[in-house]
Amino acid sequence: MRIVMIIWIVVSCLAVWPVAAQELEVRYAEQLDWTKDRIVKSVVVPSVEQPQGEVQLIQRRDLLVVQTLLSSRILKRVVAVIDAKESRRWPEEHQGYADSNHYLEELFRATEKSWEAFRQRSDRNQEHQTLAIEFILGPKQSLIALSLPQLREDDGSLRLIGKQPLKIWRGADDYVRANIVEIIKDSFHLDDTATEKLLKPLWPGRKSTSLD
Amino acid sequence: MSTLAKKYLHWLLDRGRYPVLACILLITAALTLFAINVPVEQDTRSMSARQPEQFADHERFLNLFGNDEDLLLSVTHPQLLSPTGLSLLTEVTRRLTNLAGVQRVLSLSNARQLVTGRYGAEDRPLLPQPDDTDFAITSQAALRANPEYEGLLISADHKTAGLVVTLQDQRSKPTQRRRLIVEVRELMASLANRAEFHLTGVGVQQSDVAGYIQRDQQVILPLVAVVLMVMLAVIFRSVSGILLPLLTTSISLIWTMGLYALCGFELNTITSLLSPVVMVLAVSNSIHLYNGWLHLDGADDDRIALLVDKVDVLLIPCLFTALTTALGLISLTISSVPAVRQFGLFAAVGVIISFLVSLTLVPVALSYLPLPGRRYREGLGLLRWTLQTIANLTVQHPRAIILVAMLLLGVSVAGLPKLQNNTALIAFLHTDAPLAIDTRYIDEHLSGVNALEFMVEKRDGQPLAGSVDYAKLDAFEALARHQQPVANVFSILNLLRRLHRAESDAGSPSLPTNDDELRYELDLLSMAEDQHMQSRFLTSDLQTARVSVWLHDVGSHSAAVVTDNLLKQGRILFGPDYWLTPTGSFYQMNLDSNRLVVDMVKSFSLSIGLVLLSILILLRSLRLTVLAMIPNVIPILWAVGLMGFCGIDLSTGTAMIGAVVIGLAVDDTIHYLVHYRRIYAGVASEAVIATTTQTGRALMIASLVLAVGFWAGCFSSFKPTIYFSLLVGGTLIGALICDLLVLPACLILNCPTRKEAR
Numbered sequence: 001m002r003i004v005m006i007i008w009i010v011v012s013c014l015a016v017w018p019v020a021a022q023e024l025e026v027r028y029a030e031q032l033d034w035t036k037d038r039i040v041k042s043v044v045v046p047s048v049e050q051p052q053g054e055v056q057l058i059q060r061r062d063l064l065v066v067q068t069l070l071s072s073r074i075l076k077r078v079v080a081v082i083d084a085k086e087s088r089r090w091p092e093e094h095q096g097y098a099d100s101n102h103y104l105e106e107l108f109r110a111t112e113k114s115w116e117a118f119r120q121r122s123d124r125n126q127e128h129q130t131l132a133i134e135f136i137l138g139p140k141q142s143l144i145a146l147s148l149p150q151l152r153e154d155d156g157s158l159r160l161i162g163k164q165p166l167k168i169w170r171g172a173d174d175y176v177r178a179n180i181v182e183i184i185k186d187s188f189h190l191d192d193t194a195t196e197k198l199l200k201p202l203w204p205g206r207k208s209t210s211l212d
Numbered sequence: 213m214s215t216l217a218k219k220y221l222h223w224l225l226d227r228g229r230y231p232v233l234a235c236i237l238l239i240t241a242a243l244t245l246f247a248i249n250v251p252v253e254q255d256t257r258s259m260s261a262r263q264p265e266q267f268a269d270h271e272r273f274l275n276l277f278g279n280d281e282d283l284l285l286s287v288t289h290p291q292l293l294s295p296t297g298l299s300l301l302t303e304v305t306r307r308l309t310n311l312a313g314v315q316r317v318l319s320l321s322n323a324r325q326l327v328t329g330r331y332g333a334e335d336r337p338l339l340p341q342p343d344d345t346d347f348a349i350t351s352q353a354a355l356r357a358n359p360e361y362e363g364l365l366i367s368a369d370h371k372t373a374g375l376v377v378t379l380q381d382q383r384s385k386p387t388q389r390r391r392l393i394v395e396v397r398e399l400m401a402s403l404a405n406r407a408e409f410h411l412t413g414v415g416v417q418q419s420d421v422a423g424y425i426q427r428d429q430q431v432i433l434p435l436v437a438v439v440l441m442v443m444l445a446v447i448f449r450s451v452s453g454i455l456l457p458l459l460t461t462s463i464s465l466i467w468t469m470g471l472y473a474l475c476g477f478e479l480n481t482i483t484s485l486l487s488p489v490v491m492v493l494a495v496s497n498s499i500h501l502y503n504g505w506l507h508l509d510g511a512d513d514d515r516i517a518l519l520v521d522k523v524d525v526l527l528i529p530c531l532f533t534a535l536t537t538a539l540g541l542i543s544l545t546i547s548s549v550p551a552v553r554q555f556g557l558f559a560a561v562g563v564i565i566s567f568l569v570s571l572t573l574v575p576v577a578l579s580y581l582p583l584p585g586r587r588y589r590e591g592l593g594l595l596r597w598t599l600q601t602i603a604n605l606t607v608q609h610p611r612a613i614i615l616v617a618m619l620l621l622g623v624s625v626a627g628l629p630k631l632q633n634n635t636a637l638i639a640f641l642h643t644d645a646p647l648a649i650d651t652r653y654i655d656e657h658l659s660g661v662n663a664l665e666f667m668v669e670k671r672d673g674q675p676l677a678g679s680v681d682y683a684k685l686d687a688f689e690a691l692a693r694h695q696q697p698v699a700n701v702f703s704i705l706n707l708l709r710r711l712h713r714a715e716s717d718a719g720s721p722s723l724p725t726n727d728d729e730l731r732y733e734l735d736l737l738s739m740a741e742d743q744h745m746q747s748r749f750l751t752s753d754l755q756t757a758r759v760s761v762w763l764h765d766v767g768s769h770s771a772a773v774v775t776d777n778l779l780k781q782g783r784i785l786f787g788p789d790y791w792l793t794p795t796g797s798f799y800q801m802n803l804d805s806n807r808l809v810v811d812m813v814k815s816f817s818l819s820i821g822l823v824l825l826s827i828l829i830l831l832r833s834l835r836l837t838v839l840a841m842i843p844n845v846i847p848i849l850w851a852v853g854l855m856g857f858c859g860i861d862l863s864t865g866t867a868m869i870g871a872v873v874i875g876l877a878v879d880d881t882i883h884y885l886v887h888y889r890r891i892y893a894g895v896a897s898e899a900v901i902a903t904t905t906q907t908g909r910a911l912m913i914a915s916l917v918l919a920v921g922f923w924a925g926c927f928s929s930f931k932p933t934i935y936f937s938l939l940v941g942g943t944l945i946g947a948l949i950c951d952l953l954v955l956p957a958c959l960i961l962n963c964p965t966r967k968e969a970r
Contacts (some may be wrong), residue, residue: 001512050739073735108330118729127731 018083028168031063031136031143034160040202043187052078054158055187057198060136064202066180068133069158075129078112082133089182090175098174103144107133110146110166117148131155132163135171136182139204142176144169157184217527219479221520225573226581227340235692243470246515250469251480252425254390255418259864261548261804266795271666272793274381276751277758278795280665281414283377283396286654288408292320293351293370295342300406301373307399311641316744317703320365326714331640332650333714333736358723360706361942363659372657378744379415379773390419392529394793410650412661414797417637420647423765424929425484436488436924440495441962443917446501450584457498466495467569468562477558482551482864483932489559489872492921493537496879496914500575503659503910505712506584515583523575529886532830533879534567535821539898540875543819544868546810549804552868556815558870569738595909602952603779603904607897610957613944617954624853627734631852634861635805636671636767640930651765660699660762664775665796668757671789674752677728682708682723685757688782693762696773700758704749707943708733763798767861781870805863812862816870820845827885836885839962844877860939864931869939875948876940877920880911886961900956915948 053070054194072078087206090100098158110131118129132149136142150162186193224232256394260267274280287304289297302321309317323338338358340350355361365374377396379389393416400409440461442619446453477483494544504522508515541563544556606613625756641648655661668685670676676685685705692701709721710734724730734754737746749758762780763771774796782792819839828837848870860866887907892899921946925937 001382074732074739076331076732077736077739080329083331 063205064137064181068134071128096175099172106167124169135176142171142173144171225516229576243467247466247469247573248474251478252422253790254960256481258551259619260800269795275288279379279381283413285375286372286410288372298342311395315380320373326710328717329715333711341620348544359880367657375656388783393419410653412651412654428928433487436491439924447913457495460573461491461494463569464566465490467565472558480551482555492564492565497570498574499914505578512583519759529883536878537828537875538563540819548807599905599908603901606956610960611955612633613953624850627853627856627887634767634769634862655765657714660764662763662798664761666759667793669791679727684786690757697763697766697770702761741936768802771802807863819874840881843950847943860935865936873943881950896960917942919944
């Protein structure tokens with residue numbers, strides 16, 4: 001009887017998961033709609049010599065989005081570096097640790113899914129695994145989204161031409177905001193002042209990018 | 213010819229004496245400046261044949277994968293896998309790394325392992341920190357998990373550690389490498405109280421060989437001079453009899469070595485023989501001239517005229533003996549090994565110089581001396597009796613002599629199949645030489661000392677990026693591991709297997725099973741921060757893979773068998789779409805060694821042809837020319853057969869024996885036959901007895917001096933030089949015996965007036 005119950009729960013979860021993803025996609029459709037994105041600034045990471053992706057600072061209507069488009073032959077390693085930076089940024093005693101931990105778990109799963117998608121690709125000439133990470137800061141709520149993007153390279157820059165959401169969830173405002181600041185600083189090699197100067201005009205309904 | 217020569221000799225011994233002496237003095241002074249500074253080759257490049265195709269492969273290999281001449285250092289410590297042992301290894305590694313010319317040092321102290329992490333393989337130090345409480349247990353576990361380090365960085369009993377010292381590419385700076393090796397040895401000496409150290413590697417071998425060459429020059433050359441002096445003193449028992457031949461020898465040596473240095477050549481293991489060989493060869497004409505002068509009989513006022521007559525008589529045989537010796541040596545210039553070519557050319561130059569100097573200096577010097585007394589003319593009583601006995605024997609028992617010679621020949625021929633090509637640099641050294649001891653130690657405790665290198669490429673130029681490519685490499689590795697003297701095999705697969713184990717969290721090292729995994733892992737390797745290991749075995753464009761097959765210390769004979777097997781089976785295994793190219797310094801040495809037989813046969817055939825032609829021109833008799841070859845070919849076959857029976861391998865040194873000896877041995881025959889023809893008056897036995905007793909003395913003296921002079925080479929640091937010296941000296945004695953027994957016996961048996969004489 002217990003075994004039957006467990007099987008029923010597992011099957012139910014599996015059945016509900018895509019529905020849940022679709023439901024979230026529908027619920028956050030507006031926040032995820034990238035078609036009207038205005039790319040404010042972008043940079044190839046970690047370097048033009050060894051491009052593994054691109055960090056884009058985006059204005060999406062009244063939202064501020066930091067989108068990391070990863071397109072790499074060694075995606076797991078790139079994500080491992082992100083994981084290491086994130087872990088250093090949010091140590092256990094820090095307030096955002098729980099959010100960070102949740103993010104890293106989802107990131108790990110998304111990476112596995114990206115690898116599986118890569119293994120099942122129809123175009124065998126496609127050598128890159130892809131993943132999109134969005135930190136979305138809105139006036140009312142903050143979101144974190146992971147998706148499998150379809151990318152096109154345009155003059156050495158990556159352009160999103162479609163995406164399949166994998167996971168979207170609400171993050172604590174402070175956590176999302178702080179991560180946006182850190183990603184911008186790290187990717188664009190900016191100091192605090194320059195980062196604030198860059199983000200201030202884009203900040204949705206807020207006056208400062210500072211974390212306090 | 214004779215009139216012209218006499219005119220010249222009269223001028224030389226009259227008005228020409230001072231200008232000629234002044235000329236010789238000036239040239240000698242000028243060439244001395246070069247001769248005393250002959251550089252010594254610091255590597256063994258002149259020992260390599262440099263066949264264009266193989267040379268290009270080796271150059272390409274070096275350009276793709278860097279220096280293949282790593283140094284191997286072993287450290288033996290009773291508690292190697294303890295904090296004490298590790299701190300010693302760390303110190304040695306650090307100090308080695310700080311030496312100029314060292315690119316990298318790989319040891320247990322800095323070796324890494326790949327472990328499974330959240331996102332795949334993670335790089336970690338192989339051994340724990342010395343303060344780890346479970347140091348010994350953790351270390352043992354790490355070594356068990358990474359078995360590929362056994363044999364390379366640690367011995368099976370875990371008591372000897374290996375340090376692989378990769379050198380910067382200093383192909384053009386051998387002196388810097390030599391200095392580095394000295395520094396490494398100083399480092400070893402400074403830590404000798406803490407552990408046992410041994411050092412080897414191609415670079416060490418080359419450097420030490422250069423040192424041994426210098427040592428041999430300092431030891432053998434004075435030894436040859438002393439030997440010649442003693443021999444001359446015993447034979448001639450006069451100051452002039454010692455000084456004159458030594459003076460001509462010294463001048464010939466200075467001129468030859470001066471010209472050698474002037475031409476920009478350096479001394480190598482073969483041309484290190486040049487000085488003693490030229491010294492020995494140069495003495496021969498002086499002995500004949502001085503011995504001829506000793507036999508002058510007349511008034512002292514007529515001494516110039518008598519001297520001119522004597523020199524005129526000896527001029528043609530001396531010219532032809534010098535010519536045949538030089539031709540025998542010249543035949544070595546068709547060898548594919550540059551060192552042998554240089555030796556052949558300059559030894560021939562030395563012989564011609566010695567002829568010119570002897571024929572000039574000896575008569576000029578003798579012209580100042582009063583004629584010798586009767587005592588000198590008669591010589592030693594024992595020698596006279598011996599020659600008379602030999603002469604009687606040849607006349608009375610010619611058939612028996614021929615029969616004995618043929619029987620010995622038959623026995624020698626049976627030894628020929630036992631002869632084998634084998635060049636082994638370490639085996640060339642004395643067993644107690646430090647390099648030989650070190651190499652044997654490292655060979656016994658770690659993974660061999662010589663590497664056969666293979667390059668694997670696709671014929672269509674595409675990268676090696678498919679799992680099928682690596683499956684073939686894996687099969688080739690397995691094939692290589694099963695060959696007998698193979699100690700270990702290294703390739704990119706060692707790294708790839710460990711990476712895949714860590715990526716897939718598998719229990720044991722294995723290769724990726726599909727193209728996506730393989731490609732991903734190759735990408736990981738190509739993007740790793742430390743590119744040292746992968747760049748040693750796979751080019752960044754993935755087009756060329758290197759497989760290093762490490763062999764125990766074996767000679768070129770065994771290595772050639774392994775190479776042939778691997779090439780044959782490897783080419784079948786890889787199929788027609790791949791190139792499998794053997795290369796590397798060790799492979800080059802093997803190729804050169806295996807060309808020796810062909811080279812030797814070519815040189816020997818050419819020298820016999822040239823010598824035959826010279827004798828034919830001199831004697832103008834086909835019958836005598838054929839007879840002249842019999843006493844010369846027989847001792848050479850005896851020597852080669854003896855090599856087979858004694859297990860002396862055919863190597864760069866010993867392969868030269870035939871060509872060198874034929875030109876030398878025939879000298880006695882020429883002197884004998886020229887004298888025989890001059891006094892032959894229809895009765896062979898009378899001519900034989902007269903020739904043996906009259907010329908036998910000079911022949912015996914010259915041959916003995918040559919043989920003993922060559923035997924001084926037995927004090928060399930290299931076994932091939934010792935064998936060369938022993939065998940050349942022995943063959944010359946054999947040739948003398950044949951000249952005094954077999955040749956007269958042949959003349960008796962083949963003389964048309966034989967019945968009449970009886």
